[in-house]
Amino acid sequence: MSMRTHYCGLVTEALLGQTVSLCGWVHRRRDHGGVIFIDLRDREGLVQVVCDPDRPEVFKAAESVRNEFCLRITGLVRNRPEGTTNANLNSGKIEVLAQQLEVLNPSVTPPFQLDDDHLSETTRLTHRVLDLRRPQMQNNLRLRYKVTMEVRKFLDANGFIDIETPMLTKSTPEGARDYLVPSRVNAGNFFALPQSPQLFKQLLMVANFDRYYQITKCFRDEDLRADRQPEFTQIDCETSFMNEQEIRDLFEGMIRGTFKNVLDVELPNPFPVMQYSEAMGLYGSDKPDMRVKLQFTELTDVMKDVDFKVFSAAATMEGGRVVGLRVPGGGAMPRSEIDAYTQFVAIYGAKGLAYIKVNERAKGRDGLQSPIVKNIHDAALNAILEKTGAQDGDLIFFGADKAKVVNDAIGALRVKIGHSDFGKKNGLFEETWKPLWVVDFPMFEYDEEGGRYVAAHHPFTAPKDGHEDLLETDPGKAVAKAYDMVLNGWELGGGSVRIHRADVQSKVFRALKIDAEEAQLKFGFLLDALQYGAPPHGGLAFGLDRIVTMMTGAESIRDVIAFPKTQRAQCLLTHAPSEVDEKQLRELHIRLRNVEPAVKAS
């Protein structure tokens, strides 16, 4: 006989008069008028169970149960008495009159109430199993599953094949730091856990699988920020014989369909497409949050000869930039808020935050309120007003520094103001989904410290048609067939058309100052594969954790991962990582270095 006939949360008036068997946990127990009410919970929801004294055995058992006891109940589905129905519950019109009550497993008193919304993350991660019983976490992980199934269905329908790539692979110290795995059989050698299946998926294209995907774990041993985990999950895709536009269209359709089918949200069709240069120009970011209705105004040329040194120095230095950020209605912003923003931009390296309040534009210089106005000549002032389009009552913030500092600081300020109460009250923020593609990334970024170019995306990204020669003559100008999908200021995913010709790949390695020997050592298997008629191919990878975090509105990606690590890369539940036996280390041909005797004697 089956333990259960129905899920608790799915018992409705359709089952009136029937006897059901339910299994679940005591969510709440109330004694009321000589009768015991148990809210029994399973993954589908709650149902009210009534234990009355007419059945002494059941009643006695019910008296003994406490929260989180695991029960099996058999009983009769009946209408709740008039006036006691609960519209918030699927099962709110009925109750189950218990005829049998079996305690499948008792519970000690939980360390917290499951409906406590003010738990510290440490408490939640330490008692993760109980934390996962909470409806929010149940929803998060079920939505995560729905997303992956939608993605799989879409990719399947489009001819993509899930092919597993190795987890124990080769260390190629480029980009992030690898997690290493010592080899026992091959003494002194190490596997690396994959930072992504990038090269393997390219090899699968060369191997004629045509369309590949994988929802797979990737690993980066980096110091963790709020939205990072040592292991994270990518929706990794690659296709042959499609151009950039076709690839973008296809995967835009995947994301649009997923939002529609999982959240019933209609994303715009098509997504806007923005060049990298425009994104940096107008928003100081390659993942602009388009919900925020504020833009940069380029003022570098205007500021070259003003007396205000901060501006003129930035405007004339190599790689400097001056921008204005017009805040409509910002004239009403109190001084304290402006001061707070000044402190905020300092986080991003800005040395100050100049501003102009436009009180009466018609009055010219006299209508402006600002400590800096006196050092800016009329032509520049006029240009500021004209280019920003500032109106009476507006405020203009300025950023002037190296371009990176300006972009980071004023880009962050733009978002901060947009999301502020002020921004929301003044229509500077639209609460909606604003996806876009950012395209035409540069091939390379110049690494001042290393004195060389580094790949902006990764070294396997194809240059735009006609940009092959620039790889050798002027790498900084070469534009890549690379694209990022951005949603509300987050990068959901990114990818590129790849290099499919060995000669172009070699040019890129040369531009990156990777010599032939090093290239062969690290990427010989790729260069080799490209020689055998590698097809034109490209693809992209989405960050699943991030997509689900956005879709659930979770505060952290840790809330959409069943057993995440802390920012110290620890699992508070299992206490991983941990010490290991000396015998294990010996078998792996390694020993600890400069560490207090942290291993147990074997």
Add this chain to the structure above:
Amino acid sequence: MSMRTHYCGLVTEALLGQTVSLCGWVHRRRDHGGVIFIDLRDREGLVQVVCDPDRPEVFKAAESVRNEFCLRITGLVRNRPEGTTNANLNSGKIEVLAQQLEVLNPSVTPPFQLDDDHLSETTRLTHRVLDLRRPQMQNNLRLRYKVTMEVRKFLDANGFIDIETPMLTKSTPEGARDYLVPSRVNAGNFFALPQSPQLFKQLLMVANFDRYYQITKCFRDEDLRADRQPEFTQIDCETSFMNEQEIRDLFEGMIRGTFKNVLDVELPNPFPVMQYSEAMGLYGSDKPDMRVKLQFTELTDVMKDVDFKVFSAAATMEGGRVVGLRVPGGGAMPRSEIDAYTQFVAIYGAKGLAYIKVNERAKGRDGLQSPIVKNIHDAALNAILEKTGAQDGDLIFFGADKAKVVNDAIGALRVKIGHSDFGKKNGLFEETWKPLWVVDFPMFEYDEEGGRYVAAHHPFTAPKDGHEDLLETDPGKAVAKAYDMVLNGWELGGGSVRIHRADVQSKVFRALKIDAEEAQLKFGFLLDALQYGAPPHGGLAFGLDRIVTMMTGAESIRDVIAFPKTQRAQCLLTHAPSEVDEKQLRELHIRLRNVEPAVKAS
């Protein structure tokens, strides 16, 4: 414009008269009567492309192409000339008259012909990308994908949710050897890669997810046998509130449906169920190949007092066993074959292979031909003939030794004879699919060396109802709610109902001589979780690599894995594992031990 309008292998007479654009590889190029024929290949198959001299540009390009060049061809679909159709090809009735031919990428001469069936595995794994282009490997990996999608659909329809468990987890040196990952942030500590998600899936049941699955990589650092890989893939499932029978029925349905939908094979419904004791008794194996129509005959009691010491000693020793294996028609087996079998069983530790040929049963002792008959008294001889049911012309092999040696040796002999030409000719082998469940495994096996019981399945397996007390009084007699699904002599998967009560779990740990402190250290998080109303739960895990190997008829699991490791745990394509920089080791707080300077200077 799209690079391609159709897959090569899908161009059929339905497209007659249309212009198509195809992308693919030159499978063969033939010059014939002044015309060039190219068999163009993509993942869906071949199509014949005709390049005639009327189009000089196309013809000239076609002259330059060689095998494995990657081409884009635009042309007209037309009927093949009478008498030149190819019934083996989907596209065999048509050909494409090339109007444009673009070399997307040339190819150097491949190191082998793709249709060469006699490649060494080393060659294949070294040039894996080309090896994967071969139709057999394409089929294997596509079938693998089909299996996983069938499984996902089935599990989805049955309410199972895919939940990811950690790859960086805790080392619990029990069972196989862990792969370790040194922690950079937590000096001197190590993660382990999971041998299976066993404990996490149990925690997910305690956390009320009710039904979980995951198709996931598992890792065991063991010396590799033919059918093992350091990383392998499990279909891992767990459910709450279902009993053993329900669990078996459900997953039997999954496998039956998968075979039906992927291979169009009808597996029996229901699968036969066999007790572990019967499997060992009749076949000497807990995964008997039921295609082989041979069984053991238990003769231990019969042989206790015979003069033949090999038999009587085995029959009277603690843990000894004597069995007969009747081979119908085996009397015709030449002496050379019997000698070969004698050598074969020696591999399994058997010190010899006694046999009796039954020439004329009616003549009693005189009708038997055997070196051992003279030392076996009449009662025993009669019992042998009666119990084995041997007929004239049969042969009986004997195994006599410790039970393990007898089971291994005669079990293997049974399979060997069944699969031999002799076996197949004599109806001892049925070429079909023979699945079964093996159930009622013992909880524990006695480890002579360690002088203690070890878990036969794993320490989280529940005992049969009523066997809880045996855990303390007579652990060797306790039977587990454990089950294996076996197909044609391979274990496809196995699982158990788990212990859901902390007190029972503690009893099992005690039976395994794991004291409370050690249990807390290693499995504290599980014991803790069991206290909070853990539900009755159970599940199983299937070996995906093995299932697909069987379904494809591949010779090795390496043939159903895109990028496998060799038996030395190396990837011949990428040369993993490899040396790493001294800097990387330093960051991980480890150094090499007793290894020649295998690290490069940083």
